[in-house]
Amino acid sequence: MTVGNMETAALFDAGKKGRGLRASRELRAGEVVFAEPSFSAVVFDSFATQVCHSCFRHQAKLHRCAQCKFAHYCDRTCQTACWDEHKKECGAIKKIGKAPNEHVRLAARVLWRIHKDTGIASDSQLISVDQLEDHVADLPEGDLKKLQTDVHNFQQYWSHGRKQHSADYISHIFGIIKCNGFTLSDQRGLQAVGVGLFPNLCLVNHDCWPNCTVVLNHGNQSALSSALHSQRRIEVRALEKIPEGEELTVSYVDFLDLSADRQKKLKEHFHFDCTCSHCSQHIKDDLMMAAAESKPSADKVKEVTDFSKECLEKIDKSRIQGDFHEVVKLCHECLGKQENVLADTHLYRLRVLSVASEVLSYMRSFSEAAGYARKMVEGYTKLYHPNNAQLGMAIMRAGVTHWHAGQIEAGHSLICKAYAILMVTHGPNHAMTRDLESMRTQTEVELKMFKQNEQEYHTMRDAALKKPVTSSS
Ligand SMILES: [Zn+2]
Ligand SMILES: [Zn+2]
Numbered sequence: 001m002t003v004g005n006m007e008t009a010a011l012f013d014a015g016k017k018g019r020g021l022r023a024s025r026e027l028r029a030g031e032v033v034f035a036e037p038s039f040s041a042v043v044f045d046s047f048a049t050q051v052c053h054s055c056f057r058h059q060a061k062l063h064r065c066a067q068c069k070f071a072h073y074c075d076r077t078c079q080t081a082c083w084d085e086h087k088k089e090c091g092a093i094k095k096i097g098k099a100p101n102e103h104v105r106l107a108a109r110v111l112w113r114i115h116k117d118t119g120i121a122s123d124s125q126l127i128s129v130d131q132l133e134d135h136v137a138d139l140p141e142g143d144l145k146k147l148q149t150d151v152h153n154f155q156q157y158w159s160h161g162r163k164q165h166s167a168d169y170i171s172h173i174f175g176i177i178k179c180n181g182f183t184l185s186d187q188r189g190l191q192a193v194g195v196g197l198f199p200n201l202c203l204v205n206h207d208c209w210p211n212c213t214v215v216l217n218h219g220n221q222s223a224l225s226s227a228l229h230s231q232r233r234i235e236v237r238a239l240e241k242i243p244e245g246e247e248l249t250v251s252y253v254d255f256l257d258l259s260a261d262r263q264k265k266l267k268e269h270f271h272f273d274c275t276c277s278h279c280s281q282h283i284k285d286d287l288m289m290a291a292a293e294s295k296p297s298a299d300k301v302k303e304v305t306d307f308s309k310e311c312l313e314k315i316d317k318s319r320i321q322g323d324f325h326e327v328v329k330l331c332h333e334c335l336g337k338q339e340n341v342l343a344d345t346h347l348y349r350l351r352v353l354s355v356a357s358e359v360l361s362y363m364r365s366f367s368e369a370a371g372y373a374r375k376m377v378e379g380y381t382k383l384y385h386p387n388n389a390q391l392g393m394a395i396m397r398a399g400v401t402h403w404h405a406g407q408i409e410a411g412h413s414l415i416c417k418a419y420a421i422l423m424v425t426h427g428p429n430h431a432m433t434r435d436l437e438s439m440r441t442q443t444e445v446e447l448k449m450f451k452q453n454e455q456e457y458h459t460m461r462d463a464a465l466k467k468p469v470t471s472s473s
């Protein structure tokens with residue numbers, strides 16, 4: 001059922017995949033195909049006091065809602081912008097004395113909104129929220145139990161005059177959230193801090209090698225009007241030139257997995273069998289499992305692969321325990337064994353390189369971290385779509401690491417590369433793109449200085465690194 005209109009895309013029957021969206025005209029790389037505010041969204045329980053419930057920015061100091069003492073906001077502007085969404089919730093939390101979990105809170109917000117706007121929040125919304133798929137029938141036993149508990153808690157919490165809903169209808173809403181909810185990250189894209197429902201986005205089908213990407217824009221906090229101030233929205237952006245009539249796709253999973261593993265994840269979380277060209281033709285699987293060019297024996301490759309797998313588990317464990325020296329020790333050992341046995345694009349090698357560069361950079365061993373980051377980026381570049389957002393962010397981190405290591409030429413060049421990718425995937429107004437832009441300018445100045453007087457440059461860098469790290473918000 002079509003209920004709205006969009007200039008760039010239209011609903012169509014995508015065969016086995018069900019509904020889909022396709023381009024109504026040719027789209028340029030980096031073009032915003034559509035932007036959409038959330039129908040409803042909530043901050044995760046674990047971030048309830050650290051992230052603004054209106055704009056989803058991570059903030060050091062938040063103000064608490066005086067009524068329910070649960071919701072937190074940057075300031076009055078964010079609170080005012082969000083009051084319509086929070087009003088009913090505020091009363092319900094006060095009534096039962098405690099906020100229920102994030103699933104129940106989101107389901108309640110969705111239902112309050114449905115009652116207010118009958119499931120259609122804007123003219124360009126193509127589908128009513130309660131017509132999305134729920135896949136409740138596909139849920140395994142354990143998930144079904146949890147769902148029943150949530151439904152029970154929901155019934156204690158939710159009220160709307162004398163209106164009541166059947167347990168089936170409430171389960172339907174929970175199911176919709178479970179398989180269509182989009183995870184929201186903070187303004188630096190570093191942490192998943194909440195979840196929201198975006199009806200049009202739900203119509204964009206998956207492809208492991210998609211032609212679009214989706215990004216959360218947190219709104220413009222320096223805007224004077226409170227409406228713009230915290231108008232968080234997702235943007236679906238074209239990753240490449242898309243001809244008129246072509247289906248629009250985004251990826252629900254990271255590409256860096258063997259096709260069989262991606263298919264397994266998609267089946268488990270989204271209940272479908274991926275038949276995209278990269279899965280059905282196993283494209284790049286060979287690179288992700290490749291042996292080094294020196295042609296080691298099959299036995300040797302198997303031995304090192306098994307060793308790496310075990311080692312990665314140990315690395316994860318030590319990392320969770322915060323034992324970073326152990327992590328570094330394990331990474332060194334593992335990378336040593338992999339040398340001349342596994343190729344630079346092997347998944348296990350890339351995973352170890354990623355952890356090693358991140359942890360060493362955290363421990364301020366920037367030179368060593370930079371070396372690993374560079375190898376990681378080289379491998380990623382051979383595997384990812386050239387405009388993949390994960391690739392862009394990895395290159396950004398590698399650039400910053402090189403910069404901190406005093407390798408200004410490599411640092412500047414990586415930062416420029418990352419900037420070019422994020423201009424497509426995140427757009428010029430996103431907080432991360434703006435960060436990159438200022439880093440690009442700063443590294444350019446430093447590069448000039450470096451070329452004029454290397455000695456002076458290093459003295460300046462060393463002094464800068466001794467200062468505590470500051471970050472803008
Ligand atoms: Zn805010
Ligand atoms: Zn409140």
Ligand SMILES: [Zn+2]
Binds near residue numbers: 115
């Ligand atoms: Zn109703």
Ligand SMILES: [Zn+2]
Binds near residue numbers: 207208262276
């Ligand atoms: Zn696939």
